[in-house]
Amino acid sequence: MDEVLHDRIRDAILDVPPGRVTTYGDIAALTGAPSPRMVGALLSEDGHDLPWHRVLRANGTPAPHLAHEQLTRLRAEGVLAKGQRVDLGEYRWRPSED
DNA sequence: GACCTGACGTACT
């Protein structure tokens, strides 16, 4: 994994403000990552100190094995989910609106 | 180098 890209992905995730969410695809597009999977891979190995709970899949649902923890953290920030699905139209963060 | 795996996305049914 390219280290510059690595840092850009981390920075992009750190930019997401509390109470908002983004998607793996958005982070990939924003940072130039070749695939959204790379974003997930990075979080998997080096995401412990990042607000990883603000990163969702494109349909607004979290990864299955993290769903409970992720939705709990998001709820604490004011992001409400309908079942397992967060309303991206409501909470999705865009860099331009920062 | 082939094959498998994964915190994903899009298209299609």
Added chain:
DNA sequence: GAGTACGCCAGGT
């Protein structure tokens, strides 16, 4: 809206 199929790229074996 939900499920399936396939493409995608990097890492490990």
